[in-house]
Amino acid sequence: MHSTIVDINAPLIVAAIYISSLILLLALAMCFMRIFLGPTLADRVVALDVLNILAVAYCALLAIASGEPAYLSAAIALALVAFLVSVAFARFIEKSGKKTVLHEGGGGGFR
Secondary structure, three states, X not given: OOOOOOOOOOHHHHHHHHHHHHHHHHHHHHHHHHHHHOOOHHHHHHHHHHHHHHHHHHHHHHHHHHOOXXXXXXXXXXXXXXXXXXXXXXXXXXXXXXXXXXXOOOOOOOO
């Protein structure tokens, strides 16, 4: 017995899948740019966390596009691993003791 998530033959769903995949691709490109050009380690860690969230979103989109609910299980597993990676990076930043400039303004920011 094969169950589908949505009716993939609907033209509105197909258009939404294409538009969503383009938006996810643009967001992935911007995350990679922030990872490579980020001025601080915290910026890079946040971009990596957003990259993980976008990967989960892409797995969900793939589940809708293909009609395979197995991709949703992969998305859930990826979300759990991404959470653990985020916690590990946060602990690494905390243990490293590096102080980063959070606000580069005229004296009123945190340092």
